[in-house]
Amino acid sequence: MKLALFTSSLVLLTISSATAQNSDNNDNYPDRKALVVNLCPHVALTFFSFKNDSGRHSMKLHYRNVSQQALIALEIVVLKYDAFNRRLIGNDMTVTGTNSANWAPLPPGEGGRKELIGNGREEVFTAIAYVRAARLADGTVWRVNDLQLLAGLRKVAPEFTEFGGVGPDPKTNVQ
Helix, strand or coil: CHHHHHHHHHHHHCCCCCEECCCCCCCCCCCCEEEEECCCCCEEEEEEEEEECCCEEEEEEEEEECCCCCEEEEEEEEEEECCCCCEEEEEEEEEECCECCECCCECCCCEEEEEEEEECCCCCCEEEEEEEEEEECCCCEEECCHHHHHHHHHHHCCCCCCCCCCCCCCCCCCC
16 A cells, blocks of 8 residues: 555656657747656656648657566557647557567667658647556556546646546547
């Protein structure tokens, strides 16, 4: 019980913002916000940026294994909001191993990155990234606690009155 309370306290203390890169001149919202909630004790998001453009949109995420063992997989969720803080359809991605091109487990202390590029315009003003789940080499699966996540979201985006659904959005089959 004491260990669980200590772990919960430690997790709440690690809520932070990663470096955000928001200085692209071709962007439709030059003062947009790329925020991070770091709650996972095994993975830290170290860089997050996104870009809205007239013909396409892109997102970059960098992460680091901060645990004592290899990381087999992680799930990252990006919540997206418009200029009025209304929830838009977000992204979730599972990274298996080091990155999408290298499925070897990510060793302790090492980092990886994920980049997404899509067609079409997105009206994203604020985007918030967090690790929803992580799987370690010993089979341990860590999952975010939604109450701690909401507390972290309120800390990085205090101007929001509601966050909408904080889980991944359902996948749709587009053909």
